Amino acid sequence: MAPDSASPQDIENSPGLLEELAAGVPGILFSYWLSADTTRRSFPFISSRVNDLLGVSVQTLKHDARAMSSLLHPEEVSGLLPSLLESARTLEPWHYQARIRLRDGTYRWFEGHSLPRRLDDGSTLWFGQFTDIQQHKELEFGLRESEAEADYQLRFHKLIASLSSDFINSAIGDIDHEISRFLARIGGFFEVDRVYVYRFSEDLTRMTNTHEWCRQGVDEVRGTQQDVDITGFQWWQQQTHDVLQQNRVVFIEDVRQLPEHAMAERQLLAEQNVAAMFCIPIVVLGRVEGFFGMDSLTVRSWRRDLSDLLILVANLLSQALERYRLEQELLNQSILDPLTGIHNRRYLEPRVEEMLAHYQRTGEGFALAMLDIDHFKQVNDVFGHLAGDHVLQRFAGLLQDQCRGTDIAARYGGEEFVVALADVSPESASSGLARVLELVRALEVTFHGQAIRVTASAGLVHVTELSPTSLSPDSLITEADRRLYRAKAAGRNCLVDASASSRL
Template sequence: MATRSNNGQKFPMSARFFQKLASGVPGVLFTYWLSADGQSHHYPFVSNQVQTLFGIDPSVLNENADAVFSVIHPDDASAVMASIQESALKLEPWCYCARLRLSHGEYEWFEAYSAPERQPDGSTVWYGQFHNIQHYKNLERSLRESESEFSFQAGFQKLIARLSTEFINLGFGTIDECIDELLRSIGEFFDVDRAYLYRFSDNYALMTNTHEWCRDGVQALIDSQQEVSIEDFYWWQEKIDGMVAGNRAVFIEDVDSLPHEAAPERALLQAQGVSSMFCMPIRVRGRVTGFFGVDSLRRREWRQDQADLLIIVSGLLSGALERHRLEEELLNQSIRDPLTGLHNRRYLMPRLNEMLSRSNRRGEGFALAMFDIDHFKRINDSVGHLGGDYILQRFAEILNQQTRSMDVVARFGGEEFIVVFNAVEVNDVRQLVLRILEAVYDETFVFDDQIVPVTVSAGVAGIEELAEIPASPDALIARADDRLYLAKQSGRGCLVDASGTLRI
């Protein structure tokens, strides 16, 4: 074959000419022949790039194509053959991506494209090329990793925000539930097998597991980890000193590789099935009081910033425990009503100021309901003051039963009670208050074998109603009190809110 230039000069179209032409192409140009029965194949033409890339002599491929197929990654080989057979059957272009082993031994991704042509004898010939796309695969992987990292960081921030909100809104007696939820959430998020909280004794001679979460099927250790003496664990004592003096985390990447001086610790952790672990100090009022930790029962790769992320969690725990300790101290300073056990005004007003401040900063809504036991003087006259005290106590129990841990329940004075409903919509508040009224209505109050009829009235006000006036706890209470008065005027045993009067 020959071609003619514009000046009429002829150029021979030899195999050597095609090789020279193909040498300017980064990829591999080829014609690939497959017999009708699929039992034999070769490359009638293949550019010399196949020698440069894969170390395969083109003349070998002219006789048999097996050498090319031998450099296909084992995980891709069967799919490549299947795609070729499908292209031959349907006579549709063959386009496929697979990993090929280069002459230096590493695999890289290549993409092939060719058009098939059926021959008179039933065989098929493909005309096409394949080229290296490793750069695009690297870019694709980098983008996936960036997207995955962004998703991870966003998920972690969302998790910490949720847990922080739960700790901010917790009431007395709910700290344990919040810690359990934190351990579960962190354990599942980081895909560990245990997450736990330990408390040190004042002299750091004992440690006690106070809270623990375990993945399904993982043995719990909390029962065996009460007031554990660390007297014989000298290596661990050094780590505790590091926590106390330097606020340092403890990271054991491989329990089996612990040093000789940590033999007792290694034996204990191996008996517990631990492969690797992180422990972060917990500080309350500047003093290390314990540690938060996670265990993995299998070898794993930890994130490089794993310690930094867990320090954020330990900081959240430290803050929550410090706040809880302060609240317990306040509790000892008579912030609870001695008769009902509910909070009193001394606790209620600071909490209202705190919630009002959060509402101003973050737009968090809340509502206040004021309850009054109807005809309470008549109750006192009929069953005496002890009977009246009994009614107050039973109503306080009903309020605790019908409200959530994040709500604030207080005795405001006499037979008046206040519930502050946190993070709820207006319609939800209405249903919550009605549920309390129904619970009182359904309850049988008996004192000294005498049935005492009891109903309750309520006035409800939401913080969003104070947009036009200076918002304050007193203003919110005053509006709820006005509506309580309207409920009394409306026949008692009902509630009044911004929408009007509602009865059970």
């Protein structure tokens, strides 16, 4: 009978019918057999498309199914056999998704779906199909990436908002603490090993690591990065210049790939075990103050937009430092004497209140001295007011130099100054003030070639010398001023304390 006149029954009984049907299906039809002891497995039937797509022969798979397993992506191999064993045990449908290596060596996602049947000898036979799900996976991964990116951007902007709020709400004295917290949160967010801030010298020839955060287990380098001479880092200086001109980030993806003329930079980074790094300048009030940077101790993949994100981070830090600088200048203008540079009366009075409160809590004594430059009006009359200003500056500088970190020197008004000495006894306070007056006598002051002799008188009071019921900052200052008047009456150039004696 001619093929075009074959009956339906003839077609149904044709030997190649199953293969022809399988060839017309987009996926790969198969039957899969697993022995009862699970040691042997094969594909009794698998459509010839397996050879076209995967480059493995049907005969090979009929003999041993492991040839198919060897094509799975390494990340999907471990779950295959457990999923088959579970399906064999429960006789529930088998589902499995995996990347399979194609004939050209690339991987593509397939899904296996089959129904199991238990055979009389205890083995299991599955009937199913491998379906190409690459487009579905790409869509799935694309959606996941979009969701992950949206989440990342949201977390980043929340971080920036939170950091900005922290800086805005911080007090001036907390700036170092806030910068340290800032670095820790940035380091954690970007999952790097080290985050830091360097400050340049005025002439941009030296740099100092002022703040540093390190991931646990990573060595700090701040101790070795103080006042580092960078004049030999020509490549680095050119990079910094280019960054400022082009508003971009210095990104060293792999320190080992630095050019030969950056050998000094490569050596320094290698000593710190840095494999990759980012650096962004910190600009405050229009001037480059230093840079903010991040290190990775391993070469890694980075986000394409990481430079843009880090510019936002560095700008936030620059704005915080600029605000701090402006606030510091305003504060200094209010509490520093503009002529001499030491503290003024406005700063002194609340500090004396603090020292008094501390004394009343702990019993730790302190002393207050009022000093006056002798015959200061004559200096102005003979040498001029500019010479008088010079004398005030030199005198204030001497007082400031003699103060410890806990002491306070302030210009009280005109040629009068106050020194508050913390944690001293009456005897040590008197000897200290006597030494200051000796240094004043030895002070060499010249103005336009003319020598100006400077001496001072002082009145000193110790907190223990006044009645507890009358103790106050005003009473201390009043008593010191009274003793200063007595020192002047005694001929000046001397100190009067509780002993009522003048020490010449």
